[in-house]
Amino acid sequence: MNFHTYGEPPSKSVRIITGQSVLIDPSSRPKGTCLEVESGIARVYCPCEETEGMTLAFLQSGDQLRTDLLCSEGVCVEALTDLSFHSNVNIDENIGYDAVNEWTLQLLRIRHLGNAEQRLQALFSILVNRLGRRCGQWCELPFRLTHERIGELIGSTRVTSTRLISKLRSSELLIAPIGTQTVSVAPSFIETSPL
Structure with a gap:
């Protein structure tokens, strides 16, 4: 699998060109933060050996990826279009909507x-x-x-x-x-x- 590890300078905007992936390591991130997509479309997938490449969600502008809810091996974010996301955004608990959970549910419904x-x-x-x-x-x-x-x-x-x-x-x-x-x-x- 071809991806870069995303290092985590605080509050930095990260740009990824179409086709590239980054590994998001939850152990290197502060609790209670997330990534927020600024522009573009991303595919979130599992890097685990057993489920390598399994799609969990698609994200677009404004969607948040809660890094405190990831599996211990993290997740990968693939840029389906040129992608920009902001790191270490505080989680907005008032949204009441988790894009990753919603997508995972819809993909599960499709599979059935x-x-x-x-x-x-x-x-x-x-x-x-x-x-x-x-x-x-x-x-x-x-x-x-x-x-x-x-x-x-x-x-x-x-x-x-x-x-x-x-x-x-x-x-x-x-x-x-x-x-x-x-x-x-x-x-x-x-x-x-x-x-």
């Missing part, structure tokens, strides 16, 4: 749908509704996920996710233009999602 097609549709629906935007006739995600990552998220193999994505492309429900980092999804596909 009946078949891989339903799970893929639910995954794209939640990604577009939370992290994407409507662009004319399409809904657009500002990042791409590998077929292997999609397989991990929907509980299938890379081969199955590739087959399902090819089916979406041939049905003109998904477009991933060459030379861009975006993915366009048909609104009709999102609107009929089982979740």
